[in-house]
Amino acid sequence: MLTLFRWLIRIVTGVILLAVAGFGLAYWFASRSLPDYEATLRAEGLAAPVEIVRDNANVPHIFGASDADVYFALGFAHAQDRLWQMTMLRRTAQGRLSELFGERTLEIDTLLRRLDLYRLSVASVEDQDAATRAMLRAYAAGVNAWIAEVNDGARGRGAPEMWLFNHAIAPWQEADSIAVVKLMALQLSSHLEHEVIRARTQLVLEPERLRDLLPEAPGDGIAAPGRRAEWMDGLPRFAESGRGVPDPLSPARPRELAGASNAWTAAPARSAAGSTLLANDPHLQLTAPSIWYLARLELGSGGVIGGTIPGVPVIMSGRSAELGWGLTSSYLDDQDVYIEQLNPENPNEYRGLDGFQPFRTRDSIVQVRDAPAVTLKLRWTENGPVLPGEHYDLGLITPPGHVTSLAWTALSPDDTSLTAARRLMEAKSVEQGIEASALYIAPSQNLTLADAGSIAIKTIGAMPDRSPRHQSQGRIPSRGWLEQNRWRGVLDYVRNPQFIDPENGILGNTNNKMVERPFPNHVSFAYGDTQRVNRWQRLMQAREVHTRESFIEAQLDTVSFTARSLLPLIGADLWFTGQAAPDGTPERLRQRALDLLGDWNGEMNEHLPEPLIYAAWLRALQDRLIRDELGPLARDYTHVQPVFIERVFRDVDGAGIWCDVIQSAREETCAEIARLALDDALLWIGERWGAELESLRWGDAHEATHDHPVLGEAPVLRWFVNIRQSTSGGDNTLLRGRTAGTGDNPFRNVHGAGFRGVYDFADPDSSVFVISTGQSGHPLSRHYDDLGELWRRGEYIPMSLDPDLARAGAVGITQLLPR
Known part of the structure; x- marks a missing residue:
């Protein structure tokens, strides 16, 4: 027995030692790719020495003798910290993820190949002006210099992920940066999905009820939805979606998780310090690392600082000494889906304006890891690429003998968006900033601008020129062979909406509708916000003058206008009614919940129970209202x-009929449905979070999930690469934390402000910014998540162009010398 015990001790000790050795070996291999920021390196492609000063937040401040050398160093810094992220963005745009991940990503690659974004990016290189071409060449050379350093210096393949998915890294090309911008356009676009969901819903509902569930954005003169299109006759009414949970690697996000953002600015008359203010927080999918990367560039035109996207050599949102700029999604309707009729005698032809004509076709081979390669037959019509039915549920709204194609401004082979972005960095005034953005194509944005004395908002990006006779006005797919449905080009830039120096001295956008113009000069019929803008207006009007602090306060505001407006409606017949109920009964639990909500001010604070009760109630209520009418489509x-909820409970145009359950014999009232939905919500909360309502925390449900797109679900590794944080805010607060909407916990915070910046032109160096994770994409770096806790607490770091301040707290200074 003693001998057995000794051998057991030896075996356990050996296993522990082997595990420790294995962990140590893995750590050593992974840590080899950690860059040394205090270094002097020689690089091919530089004309003169360049200095990269990394401040204590690891923000690189880049100083060089020429703009080309500065862009070279930005590419070098991006690659040092985010090489894996950059290569993944490029592979996604190229449709080459399956070479690494096998059949898991085949659908993503198929979509990207059919959209042909990378080939269009290559074609767009020649359309950039000379200075932008020089920028792209220098940036690519900087990225490739770090790749060469990784290869020559045995720097752990450049990133820990490369050990698991080993594949040669191709040199960075000029077109790669353009492709990343087009990829962002795909992530920010939602009108294709809006058309599909509207068409599917229109198969089920009459026009009056469709107006309830998919209302136009508030405003005067909104046209009523039209009748069902003829081509929809015979389509299945209650077909179930075949789309599952989106892959984290997919850039095609569900329509509810497309781009969003906030931006607002104050003129000198509305600023306490007598100069302009600007705040911006773009909203994208939360990931680890963040898609944003902070940087400062000292260009020949002056210093610029702000948020960049790795792979793209421009400041997307930021400021110079003279001008600040911010971006919000405009929700411009820049996509149209077309129903294309196939020739019954020849499926290789489709119906054009003058009869049947052949598709433009090309074969494309997708290499798939551990599986046979897949050959795709890519097809285009005069309207755009043909997309098969498995993408975006297009098959559910495609009649037999037809296919669908897509017209989209981002599919331009002459995309000059990066030229516009580079010129914007050099602009010195609002007027110059608007002029510089004339060449911007996609994704369409609302550009908010502020110089020392002027403010403006300009919608940038190509606006499709549609015929007034367009059959669906772009709301649902239309027949592609009819001339009145086709685009006639794009509108002149001067037609894009703009606002300059308004009388009240305040401008802003929360993805809300900004202009009311009749079709076809409208911007969109579907916007990203009808709620946050109400709270924003209240905060802007509450002060005669604003400060940097009041703009920060607005960015971090967690009060839900939606909760304040809807709770009195849906609970009107429930509060202070009914008999007293004993503890432990559903009635008593409902009374406790109503008591909590009755005293609540609508603040979506992570430490409170009321936001969770409210959110669960509203979710259960909508499900009860629409489930019997929509069937599987309700999901x-x-x-x-x-x-929609407001229309129902105010009985706008008879919308209260939604409260009646079609399948039941009696006629239910809205008060009954509200009560039943509250019981549903409390039952769900009890099963998921416990029945002690007072001890609930919204932050436990509304946890920000900065997950690694590749390793986020891997056993053990996910504990090292994912960043989880309890957060305040919600779907409809200015501190927007968009919930997942699906899964065991539909209230996970998955989409929010990965970047926040507030610029004060009375004292520009007091401007501040922050990102949601850290600058490094390396999980072993202390800069992987160091800014994340500041972001969660609503704190910022300085946004100074003073080189002495950067040097004073530098964590390292990298000297790049010509080879």
């Missing part, structure tokens, strides 16, 4: 539609 309405 695709993943988020609460506040305007």
